[in-house]
Amino acid sequence: MNRVIHFALARPRTVIASWLLVLLVAAPFALQLEGALKAGGFSSPRGASVQAQATLEKAFHEAPNSVLVVLHDKQGKVTGQLPAARKAAERPEVSQVTDVRTHPDWVSKDGKTTFLQLSFHSDNTTVQNLVPTVRDDITAKVGHGTEVDVTGAPALDYALNVHSQQDVTRAEAIAFPVLFVVLLLVFRSVAAMVVPLALSGVTLAITQAIGYGLAKAADVNNLFVNIVSMVGLAVAVDYSLFIIKRFREELDEDRPVPEALKRTMSTVGHSVLFSGLAVAVAMSALFIPRAMSFTSIALGGLTVTVIAVAMATTLLPAVLVLLGHRINWGSLRRRKDKDSAPKKAPAAQAGRFVKRPALLLVVLVAAFAAIAYPATRLTWQVPVASATILPSDDSARIGIERIKKDIGLHAMFPVQVVLTAPDHDAQALLKATERITADAKRAPGAGEVQSVTTLGVPPQALPQTLANGGTGLPAQPRAGLAQLWAPSGHGQLATRVVVTPDSDPDSASAHHLVNHLRDKARFVDHGTVTVRIAGSTATGSDFDQLVLDSVPLVVGTVALLSLLILLLAFRSLLLPLLALAFNAMVVAASLGVLALISPDSEHSINSVTPLMLFSVMFGLSMDYMVIMISRMREMRINGGLSHQESVLGGLARTAGLVNGAAVIMVAVFASFTTAQISIVRELGISLGVAVIVDAVVIRRLVMPATLLLIGDRVWGRALGRATDSADFAAPATSSETEEEVPHVLSDTPVR
CATH class of the missing domain: 1.20.1640 (Multidrug efflux transporter AcrB transmembrane fold)
Structure with a gap:
């Protein structure tokens, strides 16, 4: 690293030209970062709920993504707008449109609010990009008298992306003027104030360009831009502050510019390297949970720190070589003689x-x-099926809160107990289903419970009914059976017990219900029968558990590596x-x-x-x-x-x-x-x-x-x-x- 610093001091124009070239190449890619980032990532990729959801999609052909189009008419009955809304919603990407025709309870008591569910077989990113188009098309068809809000997981993710970028832009618009004033007060020199701000801007731009490349190679969460701005501005300006302040002190000792810079970089410059290593080590520990949100934070923090250190130890000394004593240009007050200050x-x-x-x-x-x-009283809980993370005037939040207030939200996010077993063990699967159903009915916080044992088929006739696919049953029970018992491929049968919580999916009661069902499932999940819990609450619970399980590893890794680094440094x-x-x-x-x-x-x-x-x-x-x-x-x-x-x-x-x-x-x-x-x-x-x-x-x-x-x-x-x-x-x-x-x-x- 000493050779790099010496090269920057010996060839300052070459170093500055090289960084400017990097900036010119990076700028177009940095501007495209917003469109490359994804929302989500707040689920455990190895959680049981993710595996259970995959079984539901395979066995019951459930669409992996769906949005809810909420219609609200303050003046009259909103159901009159449904035909126009359905027609506007139809497009090649939509596999199914569901509304009050099959779910009569999807309308408020006063008839002013209802919603449609649009199911997609496309990936989450594709559905996110369709959200504004779907909202605009339906709004145009139903007229201005009806409010249209699109909500659901992809719509919430889309809103998160938009607001996340707005948050960064707003924060930077606030931070840079504040830093302008702070640095001016610290340095009392216009030139010394401008240099750190310029370097921090270049640091952010280059890091965002690298982020665009990372987002093209893997899934990167929109938290990437937030952590880049947070950590990037802090370390880039601080490292510049340390080096410039020391350089000015050396100049005050009447040392020539080259000697002053050599002494600065051989002392504070190396301290900056060491500090940057500590930040990089701490940020790298967030790779441990192996979840997209944490990985994105780690990538952002690690990348911006490396760029900030590289610029502080190459570009900054090159700039200072050329500026020399002009680093004090625009001083706000006369600098006191070094010997006149009282010691x-x-x-x-x-x-x-x-x-x-x-x-x-x-x-x-x-x-x-x-x-x-x-x-000690804090509860660690990632928001699930919730829009409280968004501002109150966002369409996705308005939509989900309107459903919650006018119709009821908990029925839209049931807890699903997914059971699987080999084809030849259908009897064991049925017995396990009966036991889980009985436990679910007695569970605190549980409302309605549905399974093959609640269809009204006599218990003694149920095994044969399941074997022949419901032949002989009326149309509605037969359709219900197909959504509760089906082959899941590879010689496996799948069934589910659908439990409607009596509270919202983000509530403590819903989380307690999931934990209760998991405890009961342990007595069933053995032999050939496997039991997993699916649903938004279960997904959030799995992520929370992933975080808790990762705490000892993250803390231990950061502590151990930091201990070794400081031990080597301080002896x-x-x-x-x-x-x-x-x-x-x-x-x-x-x-x-x-x-x-x-x-x-x-x-x-x-x-x-x-x-x-x-x-x-x-x-x-x-x-x-x-x-x-x-x-x-x-x-x-x-x-x-x-x-x-x-x-x-x-x-x-x-x-x-x-x-x-x-x-x-x-x-x-x-x-x-x-x-x-x-x-x-x-x-x-x-x-x-x-x-x-x-x-x-x-x-x-x-x-x-x-x-x-x-x-x-x-x-x-x-x-x-x-x-x-x-x-x-x-x-x-x-x-x-x-x-x-x-x-x-x-x-x-x-x-």
Whole structure:
């Protein structure tokens, strides 16, 4: 990597021209990213509900995708508009149109609301793209007096895609002006402010172009663009801030531009590399669940971090070589002479830390525990068959809420117990069905229950009736039998028990019903009979379980790899362990705040939020850890200062830098609290809170108090070697600092 940095310093115009060429090539692809992304991905691809749904599609020829066209007429009977709506809905992609002709209960009591179900054998993406066309065509046919809203899974996914892109555009429109002001206040120079903003824009554009290529090769969720903007703006601007601020300090020491840049990149430049590695490791852990939503987040976070680090270590130094002292162009105030500024001895900073670090630490830990406690009441639940994730004026949300209010939603999303067995074990399959049906009728939260045992066929005649396909039954029971008992291919029979919950699919009651049926199924699912649960609630439950099962692996992977990286960097075991403890405190506190402000009485949050918060925050907080500990460690090992002086002096010298970086991150995350998508708002709030807590409380209070309490042994083996070689005899010179301190750890030589 040193060779790359040296090349950027030696051939700045070549490096800048190369990046501009990459940007020109990337721009057209970046503009196409929105159309290539998919919604969904909030299901476990290996969950039992997915397998059960596949059995239903094969045995009963159920369409894999469908939308609901909701018609509402405030003035009169809406059923008069059904013929026109059906005709407008017909198209080659629609395999079946279902309405009140076969489901008389699909109309409200006042006759003003009804809906049609359009079934598609096309994939979800194809159906998503048809949603606006279907809505416009039907609206044109039924007239302006009837409101038309299209809802259902593909319509909700389509709306998520649209609003997700709008959220990113709005957040960036807010973030960039805020960053403009923040960077101007931090640098007090127009040139120093413009450079990070320009680099962050280029970083986002190139990452989005790469995202387009990834979306063409695999399914990528629309959360990709949100995480790219969130993490990309934060790391790109922060890394530029670290490097530019150090470069200006070197220039203030009257060093020539080439020497100033070499010193900057050999210290802070390597710290940026290290910080980027920590973020990349944390984001990569989200590949573990192997679900599209998490994989998309991991791809976005990993890609934008790599691009940001690459630009910070190549393009940025090349730009600074050419700018030189012009980086201070447009200064808002006269820069003070470096020798005129009053210097405050580290001992004078002692205050509360030196006097009672143990007491301060106890109070702060207790405060963190109190703030984090509400997180124990959080319910991790991905929204299913629900539009609450969308803004209230969205058509897909209006449609599903109108069905819920006027007709009833729970009947549209039944819980289905799918049973399969070999053809020759039809008797065992029937007995299992009888048992599941009886259990379902007694289950809390269950409404109507349908199976082959509820068709009215006498029990003694049922085996023969099933064997001959319902011959002799009236037309309606025979049609019902065909939808409840059928061959599923490969010598297998399939049947289902359809349970209508007495509450909405997202409710706690519906989830308890699914869990109850799964518990009962364990007593049946053995031998030749297999039992699985299908339906929206079951799919959401499987995804929630996937997340919970992945937590130990994700947390363990991030913790272990981060521990190894920090152990290699700091040559101390205590420092990496402290880093893990500090980050755990930050994540717990931010989840506690999220629980406190949750409007849901069940304190429910999207199950994606905690893992994503942990991974993103764990990586980003390493920036502060590396910058601050590196300075403290350098002062202790190479600067000839006592442990107390090193901790307090390092804190004093890096506090302003960390505060500036934190303000930038908070500004970025706060801009996403305006998002229309609820999960994006959750992430914006929780990440913003986490950064404030980390920078203001952990790094300014908890960390220095802990370091003072532990004492010299926190520096590990590096301190022993330095002591043996009498490195503390006198402050190191600049050249000695560069040789003795590992480059990845030095952010500023001791002067």
